[in-house]
Structures are given as structure tokens and as C-alpha cells.
Amino acid sequence: METFPKIISVDDHTVEPPNVWQDRLPSKYQDIGPRIVRAPLKEMTFVGGKFAPLMGGPGDAGPVADWWVYEDLHRPLTRLDTAVGYDRDEVRLEAITYEQMRPGSFSVKDRLADMDVNHVQSALCFPTFPRFCGQTFTEAKDRELGLLGVRAYNDWMVEEWCGPEAGGRLIPLTLVPLWDAELAAAEVRRNAARGVRAVCFSEIPPHLGLPSIHGDEWDPFLRACDETGTVIAMHIGSSSRMPSTSADAPPAVGSTITFANCCFSMVDWLMSGKFDRFPGLKIMYAEGQIGWIPYILERADVVWEENRGWGGVAEKVLRPPSELFADHVYGCFFDDAFGLKNIDAIGVPNVLYETDYPHSDSTWPRSREVGEEQMGHLAPDLVERIVRGNAISLLGLTPDGLWAGA
Template identity: 80%
Template structure:
């Protein structure tokens, strides 16, 4: 293809700078708020879909690691948080410091430069320390502090990460206080008023000890999203549990199954009645890939058609799940040739592209190359929609793929 559309990536990540909460929390809360401490790592493991790490003390040897400290949590920065620029052999489960990262992981000017190298026009970025839907704060004891942390993160995201210096190329994505649906709704309305087009949510809330989407517990939050046009963005791992088969399964098993929680989640949403109650609600699955979607839609339609009488959905799901998917759901991918051969069964308008910078799965700096190779069989207008057009429409971006809110006055709120 002589010219290729500039990419709008709907799933990249930011690594929060050490000063974020110390600068933005009220003075009386800063001592207990998230802060970075440098210390060795005594132990780190990822097994059975769960990550664990133990901070070392002054007498322990080993290289220094930067840790986020918050209440009882000790969370190290790891090479998997920011793997771009490293050889495959260097990408291992180990602790790092900010100096060990590619600066584009946490610095706006360097991020924009790395986006230029990767043919990326703009990017929606998920959090790192708060985790993919802010569950770090949902698990905290002090909910007053946790709510302040959520708001501080969203203000930083809007004013600094996606502020005037980014020129509209970084698109804000909010987190919400998951422990209270009314507070979550209020935060959706607060951030939407500042032009934030999307909000993080958990793919499977019960894994976090929260209500499922089969209840009406989330209705205040979902109503706020519908009324403000805010997209509900669910990233793999936003349930704090990656799919695995056993406690001793190597991480590669979970890595091969990263789509599975999205699959389970989509079945939940399609058969919950949520889209009947909120007919303008839109959701997206980040990093879940798309090749699995056609069969799930086929099976869900069959179950709805043949088994809805005893399946508990006859009174809440009134249309075939595939129709609900077409009107409400977007799947996101970065490397899925099979899925691109199945577009007729998924829907061209329901597919978004991503680069996953700066994670180990990222296609940076080859995202254009990967897309050109996998989309070579598609008509140019189809490629245009997948690479940028669908994202522009979903997120309310300018025709050039920029976030229009960057032009608004900054000012903290």
C-alpha cells in the first residue's frame, strides 16, 4: 500500500510518574498516598495467573528496584510494564527503575516521538499502578484517600498526560471508584464534562468481589456512561486474574489465553439484559483480539434461540446476541490475522486497532508493518475504518484523529 492511514491506537499504556499523587493529593493525605521508594527485590513470581513480589530491606543484595508504596501494597516496576526497546531475551520477570525504562513510557515528549516512529497519530492509554480499571484503589482500606487518588489520577491524565503538550495526540481514559456505583457515576459525569471519552471497567467484576453485570447494582454507573456517551473500556487483566489452567502453569499458558476473560465477559454482557436497559451504551475489549468472536456470537445466538426458556434470559434479552454485539461492542486487536479474515462475521464497524505500547506484546515500532501485512487483502476503505475511522467515531475525535479536549483551558477542578 503506497500510503497507509495514520494509526489511532485504542490500547496503549502510561507508566505514572513518581510525583503524580504526591503533587495532587490534598496535603493531609500525601503521607499515606502512593509514593515511589527504591529498594531491592527479595522475591518475584507470576504463576497460575497471579503476580507476587516481596520488597527487600537495606541488608538485602540485588539491583535496585523502584516500588510503589501505598497502604500495605508494595508494587515494583517490572520489565513487563515497559518492554519496548529491549531484545526478547531481555524481557523477563524482573524489577526495574524509572531509569531502566524507555522514557516514552512516562514522558509525553518522548512518547510522541515514539508514536511518530510507529506511524501512530493518537493513542488511548490505560493505567499501570492503579491497574487496568483502578482496582488498586478499590482494594484500599481508606476509601476517602482512595477516592482522592482516583480523582487525582484523572486530573493528571486530563491536564498533564493528555494536556496541551500532547497536542490532542494522547486521549484521556478515566478510572472510577469501583466500590460505589453512585460515586462511579459522579466521576464519569465529572470527567466527561472535561471531554474524557472513555472510562475503565472490569471485564469480570465478581473476580474483584464486586457485583456482576447480571444485577442492577451497576445501573447508576452505566446510566451515567450512556447519558454522557462515555465508552466502557475493559482491558484483559482488569479482573486481577489472568486466565490459567493450574497454579503451577507457566506464564506462557496464561499469555496464550489472554483472550479468554474477554470471551467470558462478552457472554455475560450479551446475556445480561444490560444492552436492553441501556440501548445507547457502548463497550470495548482492549487487547482481547478478535478471532474468537464469531464462534461466541454463533453459540450465544443458538443458546438464546433454543434455550432461553430455561436459560434465565427470556425476560431480559429480547434480541439475538449477535444483534446486540453489532450495536454495542468493539473488539480490539494488535496482531490477529485470523480475525481479519473473519470480518464478515464480526462486523467491520466493530473492530479497532491497537499497538500495546510499551508492553512486551507491543508491535512497536512495527505496528504499521504488521497492519499492512495482515490487512493486505482488505479494501483501502476497510483498512481505513479499522486503523482509525472506527476509533474516531467511537471516541469523538477530530477528523485528524485528535482529542478535541486538548484545546480546552487546563485549570484543575
């Protein structure tokens, strides 16, 4: 491909600097709010989709790591948080310090430099310590502190990570307090007023002990997203339950089927009736890939056509699911040759590109080369839409692909 468009990645990640919450929480919360503590790692496992680290104390043996400590939570930084730059076979489940990670993981200046290396113009970044939709704060005991934690993260995201130093190249993605739909709606509107057009949400809320999208509990939040043009972004793992088959399955099993929760979630939304009630609503699935989508749409249409009478959707799903998908749903991929070979069955307008920096699956620093290899059969105007044009439209960016703020 003679010229490949500058990439707008809709799924990268930021590792939050140590000061995000310490600089923003009231003094009374300094000792229990999120903070970094350097301590040894006693042991850490990741089996059956469950991550279990154990923090040591003074005098304990074990590799030294930087830990996020928040209420009773102890969560180390890990090599899986920031694996780019390492040979794939060198990436292990190990705890690390900030000095042991690539600076672009947490430094705006260094992130921009790594984006330049990777032919990336702009990037939307999901959180690390709060987890992919803010589960860390949802699970906390102190709701007042949790709400302050969500707002502090959003202020840092908008004012610093996506602030003047980024020059519009970093696109804000904010959190909401998932435990209260009215508070969530207020936070969507607060951030929309300063130009934010994307918010994190859980792919399967009941896995977090929250209501499903089939009831009306989420309506205040959905209404706020609809009215402000805020895209609901759902990342794999945002239900705190990665797909797996058994308690002793190795991580490779879950890594192979990471798309599964996106698949379940998309069917949930298509059969929920929410898109008819909130016609401006848009949702996107980060890191879910796209190759699985055509069959699911085919099957959903058959079920809607043949079984909607007894299937509980006749009165609320008023159009075929495939039509709802075309108007409301976006699939995101970074390495999916099969999906691109079947792009006509998905729809070019519904596909977005990503690089997953700095995770172990990331195509950095070869995202351009991967895109050229997998999109070589497509016309240049279609490549342009997939790589950047669709993201510009969906996220309300400038014609040049930059975030302009409020």
C-alpha cells in the same frame, strides 16, 4: 499497501511519573498515599497468573528497583511494564528503576516521538500502578483516600498526560471508584464535562468482590455512561485474575489464553439485558484480539434462540446476541491475522486497532508493517475504518483523529 492510514491505537499504556499523587493529595495523605521508594528486590514470582514481589529493606541484597508504596502495598516497576526496545529473549520478569525504562513510557514528549516512529497519530492509554481498572484503589482500606487517588489520577490524565503538550494526540481514559456505583456515576459525569469519552471497568467484577452486571447495582454507573456517551473500556486482566489452568502453570499458558476473560465477559454482557435498558451503551475489549468472536456469537445466538425459555434471558434479552454485539460491542487487536481473515463474520464497524506500547506483546515499532501484512486483502476504505475511522466515531475525536477536550 501503497498508503497505510495513520494509526489511532485504542490500547497503549502509561507508566505514571512519581509525582502523580504526591502533587495532588492533601498533605495528611503524603505518607500513606501512592509514592515511589527506591529499594532492593528480595524475590519475585509470577506463577499460575499470580504476581508476587517481595521488597527488601536497607542492607538487603538484591537488584535495586523503584517501588510504588501505598498503604500496605509494595509494587515494583518491572520490565514487563515497559519492554519495547528490548529483544524479546531479553525481556525477563525483573524489577527496574525509571532510568532503566524507555522514557516514552512516562514522558509525554518522548511518547509522541515513539508514536511518530510507529506511524501512530493518537493513542488511548490504560494505567499501570492503579492497574487496568483501578483495582489498586478498590482494594485499599481507606475509602476516602482511594476516592482521592482515583480523582488525582483522572486529573493528571486529563490535565497533564493529555494536556496541551500532547496536542490532542493522547486520548484520556479515566478511572471510577468501583466500590460505589453512585460515586462512579458522578466521576463519569465529572470527566465527561471536560471531554472524556472512555472509562475503565472490570471485565468480570465478581472476581474483584464486586456485583455482577446481571443485577441492578451498576445501573447508576451504566446510566451515566449511556447518557454522556462514555465508552466502557475493559482490558485483559482487569478482573485481577489472568486466565490460567493451574497454580504451577508457567506465564506462557496465561499469555496464550489472555482472550478468555474477554470471551466470558462479552457473553455476560450479551445475556445481561443491559443493552436493551441502556440503548446508547458501548463497550470495548482491549488486547483481547478478535479471532474468537465469530464462534461465540454463533453459539450465543443458538442458545438465545433454542434455550432462552429456560435459560433465564427470555424476558430481558430481546434481540439475538449477534445483533446486540453489532450495536454495542467493539473488539480490539494488534496482531490477529486469523481474525482479519474472518472480518466479515465479526463486522468491520466493530473492530479497532491497537499497538500495546510499551508492553512485551507490543508491535512497536512495526505496527504499520504488521497492519499492512495482515490487512493487505482488505479494501482501502475498510482498512481506514479499522485503523482509525471506527476509533474516531467511538471516542468522539475530531475528523483529523485528535482529542479536542471539552
